[in-house]
Amino acid sequence: MPTFKYRAYSGAGDLLEGEIEARTAEEAEDALFRRGLTPFETREAKPAGGGRLTQISFGKRGLNAAQVASFTREFATLEQADVPLDQSLRILSAQGATPALRELAQEILARIVDGASLSDALTRRPDVFGPEYVNVVREGETVGKVGPALSDLADMLERRLELLARVQSALIYPALLITLAIISTGVVLGTLVPSIAPIFADNNKEMPSGLQFILDIQANAGTIGMVVAVIIGVVVIFYKMAQSRPAWQIAIARFYLRIPVVGPLLAQFATARFSRTLGSMLKAGVPLLQGLESARTAVSNHFFNNELGEVIEAVRGGASLSGSMGKVPYIPPVAVQMMTIGEETAQLGDMLLRVAVMFERETQRSIERAMGMLTPALTIFIATVVGGLIMTVMDAVLSINDLAAK
Known part of the structure; x- marks a missing residue:
């Protein structure tokens, strides 16, 4: 067995x-x-045909974050309207936005009809519902507040999606600029340069320096491509090696946090995600230690994740959350101060949610400022590159006119 x-x-x-x-x-x-x-x-522990451990996953159809958030919001609305649990799931299974969501509701309903609780039914779909999600629902069942628990979860998921959407929207224009620059550069290098260069060779005249530089790059394109491929290969190998070495992952994550502008942004994002997850779970009645474990899994930065492990051990030993968090490098001091106030007033869950809102907004503003600076910087850089190529071609054209005059 x-x-x-x-x-x-x-x-x-x-x-x-x-x-x-x-x-x-x-x-x-x-x-x-x-x-x-x-x-x-x-x-x-010992899978057949190999020694690699794989996490068990259930479900035949994948669901993206937006679909899970939509399902949670609709479910929360029905539960807060005092619709019976089984009836809510029947409505969702009949009126779900997509076949995958309807199938998910039918699967949960089938398990509940068989006698499972909602949280137990959700645990059978770890590919859709993470530990933090299940724990909030379970504690909501314990205190008889499944609807509010689902509503808090929907708020959390929607805020994450909103932040992601803002980043994606901000990157559309820079991506368009880069695409147009690549096309323009390709046209200049692929059509104009090959047409002009032979004229100088046929007349035994010295090639203009700018045009010669472009031709040298084209002539050595294979070598340059090989060097670039080697560099990319080294980076990929290093990345794969780091995946199996936690110490490397922690060191890389800490390096990111030391980068100006990027580091503080990553710290704000991690703090906001940790605070929202833990705050939502505490409001749903989840014990602090269990909430910390789930909130830790929500933080993707390996350095913070490792530090939060030490925080959990300190809290388990009797230390306060704010005191332990104050020892974590790069955590914004204002977050620790607000946690202290929350502990002193017995409103830690509410205060953590305020911390989350504050840093989510600050993260959005920081991203918007960064994207606002990126667009003109890219415009100037692309204009310089394309303009330099055009000036090189124009210089060559003028030189051709000089040859014709002679």
Whole structure:
């Protein structure tokens, strides 16, 4: 019988690790539920045909973040309108925006009809609902506030999508500029230069320096391409090696945080995501330690993720959250101050959500300022490159006129 390694939450909110024997991953998770544990991750210890561990994933159709946010908002609206849970899911399964969402609602409904709770049904789709999502729903069930819990989750997901949409929108114009610059450069190098260069060679005249430089680049394009390919290959190999070396990942993430402008932006984004996740979970009644574990998984920066592991251990040992967070480098001091106020007034969840809103807005403003500076900078750079090429061609054309006059 296969052996599965697992990470699961206990009833006290502690994250436990161990091994369990079962025929399938689903049976392993059922056994963990019977033990009073909530599975976070289930991995086959000795998969057939190889030694690589893979996280078990359920579901036949993938869902993007926008679809999950839409599903959560519609579900929250129905629950807050006091529509029974099974009826809400029947409505969603019949009127979902996409076939994938309707299939998802039908799957959840089937598990609930079989006797599972909503949170237990959601755990069977880890490819759609992460640990933070499931934990908020579970605590909402405990206190009888599933609707508000889903509403908080919808707010969190929608804010993340809004930030992503702003970044994508801001990058459209720079991407268009770069595309036009590449096309313009290709036209100059592919048509004008080859037409002009032979005239000087046929007349045994010295090639203009600018035109000669372009021809030298074209002549050595293979060597240049090889050097670029080697550099890209080294970067790719280094990146793949770093994926299996946590210490390298942490060092790289810390390097990013030291870059001017970029570093503070990354720190603000990580702080906002951590605060919103933890604040939403605390408001839903999730214990602090369990909320910290889930909030940690929401932070993608490896350096912060590692530091948050130490914060969790300090809090488990009796330290305050604000005091432990104050020792994390690059965390904005104002965030720590607001956490302190939240702990002193017993409103840590609300204060964390305020921290999240503040830094989400600041992140948006920083991105907008950066994109506002990027557009004119790109315009000037592209104008310089294309203008330089055109001036080189014009210089060659004038030289041809001189040859004709002679």
